[in-house]
């Protein structure tokens with residue numbers, strides 16, 4: 202099945218370093234804006250299902266505030282212990298001031 206696109210935010214809603222909890226395709230996701238790009242990942246950490254919304258964006262990574270694992274926002278890969286499983290990362294497109302996320306249906 203091909204991914205469906207969901208409008209999840211206006212482009213001017215988030216400044217670099219900010220994030221927003223969104224829902225798309227029945228998933229709870231986190232839209233993240235870095236200095237030069239947008240990313241969308243699963244909201245929950247793969248280690249103990251803690252919300253990454255309480256963490257922070259550092260460069261192209263997001264830090265889980267519970268035990269300190271970082272995840273690459275582009276790939277979802279964990280960058281350090283204790284998390285050892287990736288989180289989902291979903292394609293983001295910005296057009297005409299709107300931010301879209303593509304999620305498999």
Ligand code: FES
Nearest residue numbers: 246248249265268
């Ligand atoms: S819950 Fe995120 S690193 Fe443990």
